[in-house]
Amino acid sequence: MTTTSPPRATSGAWRDGDPVGRRRFVDLGAVELERGGVLPAVRVAYETWGELNAAGDNAVLVEHALTGDSHVDGPTGPGHPTPGWWDGLVGPGKPLDSDRYFVVAANVLGGCQGSTGPSSPSPDGTPWGSRFPFVTVRDQVQTELLLADALGVARWHTVLGGSMGGMRALEWAVTHPERVGTAIVLASTAYATAEQIGWCQAQLLAIRADPEFRGGDYYDHPTGPDTGLGIARRIAHVTYRSELELHERFGREPQQSEDPLGGRGRYAVESYLDHHAGKLAGRFDANSYVVLTEAMNSHDVGRGRGGVAAALARVTAEVVVVAVDSDRLYPPRLSHEIAAAVPGSRLHTVHSDYGHDGFLIEIEQVGAIVGQVLAAPA
Numbered sequence: 361m362t363t364t365s366p367p368r369a370t371s372g373a374w375r376d377g378d379p380v381g382r383r384r385f386v387d388l389g390a391v392e393l394e395r396g397g398v399l400p401a402v403r404v405a406y407e408t409w410g411e412l413n414a415a416g417d418n419a420v421l422v423e424h425a426l427t428g429d430s431h432v433d434g435p436t437g438p439g440h441p442t443p444g445w446w447d448g449l450v451g452p453g454k455p456l457d458s459d460r461y462f463v464v465a466a467n468v469l470g471g472c473q474g475s476t477g478p479s480s481p482s483p484d485g486t487p488w489g490s491r492f493p494f495v496t497v498r499d500q501v502q503t504e505l506l507l508a509d510a511l512g513v514a515r516w517h518t519v520l521g522g523s524m525g526g527m528r529a530l531e532w533a534v535t536h537p538e539r540v541g542t543a544i545v546l547a548s549t550a551y552a553t554a555e556q557i558g559w560c561q562a563q564l565l566a567i568r569a570d571p572e573f574r575g576g577d578y579y580d581h582p583t584g585p586d587t588g589l590g591i592a593r594r595i596a597h598v599t600y601r602s603e604l605e606l607h608e609r610f611g612r613e614p615q616q617s618e619d620p621l622g623g624r625g626r627y628a629v630e631s632y633l634d635h636h637a638g639k640l641a642g643r644f645d646a647n648s649y650v651v652l653t654e655a656m657n658s659h660d661v662g663r664g665r666g667g668v669a670a671a672l673a674r675v676t677a678e679v680v681v682v683a684v685d686s687d688r689l690y691p692p693r694l695s696h697e698i699a700a701a702v703p704g705s706r707l708h709t710v711h712s713d714y715g716h717d718g719f720l721i722e723i724e725q726v727g728a729i730v731g732q733v734l735a736a737p738a
């Protein structure tokens with residue numbers, strides 16, 4: 361295994377010359393793709409907490425969601441433009457106890473936070489751009505299998521994640537039952553639903569309709585498809601929150617002194633969405649957003665396996681399913697379906713006013729569930 365810390369250009373948060381902080385990089389070689397073809401020279405960025413024990417049975421894989429990264433926990437700093445997305449969950453005595461567990465988090469295949477994605481150099485040295493292949497959640501898990509091998513992890517004690525991270529956690533348990541002890545699947549699903557694909561279509565069209573997108577080959581232009589990516593984020597962000605939260609928080613209020621009735625001013629909720637759009641455009645690559653969105657749309661643990669129920673029935677891991685009660689994008693019924701189909705699984709419900717993002721925001725409830733699962737004797 362080679363571990364290096366190269367500066368590498370992306371159009372997302374990580375730019376050429378950035379310090380790399382605590383991230384490490386591993387070159388995994390070629391990854392064979394589910395839909396055919398091979399992605400050569402795959403590199404993965406990852407972070408770890410704690411140590412792998414002599415028996416090699418204390419490794420925990422934390423899977424991030426769509427715009428997350430390997431920085432699960434910790435402050436901003438060199439190489440970490442954003443704080444940990446589950447800040448406070450990892451460390452000595454924390455739910456993901458680094459005194460006891462070897463906690464690993466990797467940036468997903470197709471991402472833009474250090475792992476191979478469309479902004480990475482292709483074999484000819486220029487960014488992949490539009491030539492980056494279609495990847496599925498199964499390809500992402502296959503890449504993580506190579507990472508596990510490189511780290512000497514024969515079997516994960518636990519794989520856990522929310523949303524797109526939950527897709528990978530569940531796919532791990534279905535594809536490699538012998539290599540997963542426990543899977544914790546939060547605010548997620550066994551398959552992308554028609555409505556999820558529908559919301560994603562509007563987001564993909566927004567990016568592709570931006571003239572700055574240039575079919576995905578915009579890296580040598582001074583400007584990229586920030587407008588399209590921002591519209592995609594606005595659409596997505598509404599689905600990530602609850603109707604009641606938005607109503608109670610913003611109602612019909614104008615943004616400060618602006619006059620929405622005059623046609624040019626904004627409602628406060630519009631300003632809020634503008635803010636999230638701008639933030640994402642500043643830290644994320646539009647091509648990665650497209651690639652990862654299409655990967656999420658591909659998600660169906662039952663594909664080629666006789667359907668979802670048959671696929672879930674073969675899981676041998678202990679499965680803990682966590683629904684967020686106000687989640688309208690991954691509604692609780694999808695968690696209930698997983699729990700009903702996986703033998704011996706357990707279901708928890710997180711109460712949140714926030715909707716889907718509750719799996720990121722309700723850190724105490726999530727920490728209590730994760731801590732309870734991981735506190736159990738191995």
Ligand SMILES: CC(=O)SCCNC(=O)CCNC(=O)[C@H](O)C(C)(C)COP(=O)(O)OP(=O)(O)OC[C@H]1O[C@@H](n2cnc3c(N)ncnc32)[C@H](O)[C@@H]1OP(=O)(O)O
Nearest residue numbers: 427428429442443444445615628629631632635717720721
């Ligand atoms: C913090 C990070 O970005 S971590 C980076 C990695 N992140 C991830 O992986 C997850 C991606 N992040 C997310 O999905 C979301 O940002 C969440 C879940 C973390 C948001 O959680 P919340 O704490 O509920 O934040 P919320 O949605 O209320 O947004 C707060 C922001 O909106 C801004 N805001 C609130 N009201 C308005 C308004 N009327 N006009 C403009 N901006 C507004 C706040 O100033 C704040 O800005 P800041 O985040 O730049 O400080």
Ligand SMILES: N[C@@H](CCO)C(=O)O
Nearest residue numbers: 425426427428523524
């Ligand atoms: N807010 C999360 C939601 C995706 O599930 C993200 O941006 O990753």
